[in-house]
Amino acid sequence: MRFRKMPAIAAIVLLPGVAQAIGFGVNLNPAVRVEVADKGNGIYEVSTRGTTAPVAYWCGIGDYAIRTLRTKATQRIYITRAYEKQTRTVQFSLTPPEGVDTTPGYSVTVKRVGENLSAGSAQTYCYDNFLDFGF
Template sequence: MRTSLAFRAIVAAGLIALPGMASAQWRAVNRSEVFPISKGVFEVVNRSSSRTQDYWCAAGDYAITQLRTAATQRIYVSVPIGASQFRSGKRGVRFSLTPPPEGPAPDSYSLSVKKVGENLTAASARNYCYDDLFLDF
């Protein structure tokens, strides 16, 4: 049987696109995707929202649930929000369990993923997962 030219083109296009279609290694409770990069370093990619709380929620959830860190473990922004390394057209934030070489950011009262060194404890970050649960009441 001869394979149609259209079928071959579809298969070829699928094979070419395959490397860029990496699947998430893990999904946080808020459905954000988390991609491990190296030991204690990972990227969070939100599904549609760009709310800062969603990035921190996924980072805290991943650190506690998958990496089994203590609730007091600090999580640091190692690469600020920008183009995702894993999802084309999406934004991501890279987090680390160790402070960046320039050290942690000074304490502030703002919640940010725009500066290297911004940090929260894993428990504080994970608590942002529960904010949306109580908005409907």
């Protein structure tokens, strides 16, 4: 019985470290790459490779805002330039664009300037299986 307890205890102790090293949820599909570039003046450009799913863009900016910019999870992130098919990019800002309706919609989109999510909500898409489907 003691022989069974030791591997179980070791697994419980080591599992969080292994999960962090592997990066569970951050990139479920190795063919999907998300890059964020600081364009200055509080504008961040997100580009993707392997998918054009809106959740990939929101995942990228949400994760970047929380991990790199150290924003709170409640910080709103706004689209300042909608999805451009030619460059496969979307631009975001932590401040709302002027003169645009920022009332959140009911669908996840990157095609409307002013659309916004909290940084925490955006980051949760990094753990979503939608990135596997390649929408």
